Amino acid sequence: MTEEKVPYVKEFPLREAHHLVRDLMTPNPWIYWTDFLFHITLGWAAFFTALLSPAFSLWQLGGFVVAVLALYRSAIFVHELAHLKKGSFKNFRLAWNILCGIPFLIPSFTYDGVHNDHHKPDVYGTSADGEYLPFATRRPAEMVAYVLLSFLLPVFLVARFVVLTPLCYLIPPLRKIVWERASSLTIDPNYRRAADAIRNDLNWRQQEIAACLLGAAIITLVVLDVLPYSLLVLWYLISVTVYFLNSLRTLAAHAYRNPGDRKMTLAEQYLDSINIPGNFLITPLWAPVGLRYHATHHLFMSMPYHNLGKAQRRLVNGLTDNSQYIKTIRSGLWDALRHIWHESSSVPDTTQRQ
Secondary structure (H helix, E strand, O other), X not given: OOOOOOOOEOOEOXXXXXXXXXXXXXXXXXXXXXXXXXXXXXXXXXXXXXXXXXXXXXXXXXXHHHHHHHHHHHHHHXXXXXXXXXXXXXXXXXXXXXXHHOXXXXXXXXXXXXHHHHOOOOOOOOOOXXXXXXXXXXXXXXXXXXXHHHHOHHHHHHHHHHHHHHHHHHOOHHHHHHHHHOOOOOOOOOOOOOOOOOOOOOOHHHHHHHHHHHHHHHHHHHHOOOOOHHHHHHHHHHHHHHHHHHHHHHHOOEOXXXXXXXXXXHHHHHHOEOEOOOOOOOHHHHOOOOOOEHHHHHHOOOOOHHHHHHHHHHHHHHOOOOOOHHHHEOOOHHHHHHHHHHHHHHOOOOOOOO
């Protein structure tokens, strides 16, 4: 594998850091397949355990908790799909969409070509970055509203794929609007997806139609009493809980200090991201698939998730001067959320962006 060219960043030993981890850039397909297939199988087994168990029983509660955590981890693989080398892991991408992405109405095209902009040096943290909002410079209420939006997301996704998809084919001018404003997993409601924002998922229309047909079929079968209403209720509750957990994780992933009107240097972009090594048993439950090492991921976005922990340890212990690197470390989710909440609360009303 050829070594990537990494620009030198003042006050941060990026060249030295890359030298320490350059052997960790190759994804291991066995780890991807084993991890995903285990958790998606566990997740669906727990889902149906909760569905078929007596209401409010320990079996139902236990099944619900396991389903949320296992399906959450499975869903987060969409992040890895956005970063894997173009044209690689085609079968894995197909399996993920069939077993996870399409059943939860988040097919991989909704992240493909969109998330990559978040990692572009001239886009990150600006108003063009759909995965960045300057929460630290705004009222804390905006963070609360963002988290509470989790309760509406499943409804929005049903509307997007079950209702708007067929309308796009019946009313062609609607396609452009839906593509720009309702086809991306982002946090900025003003984000507009570019017409060419596709990297791997050239079959996005097939993914869209599959999500539409599956959603419409399940809703129809429920209305006809072939399937119980509790199936839709459970799907909604699990989806909401997953999105709620992910919204908290997202708030803990960055400092969100850039108001969006200027480009940030690479050093600033790194220091605006957060690492939360945390507890090796608990932290991966709410920040799965390597996302607890988010600042390290922003340094080396092509590094597979299963090597980020090893890279974290090497950089902490191996850098000649690790003072800049460890500035991004938080002790846990609460610590990270407390930091951004405090910054947001401390900003005078006269300086907060409207």
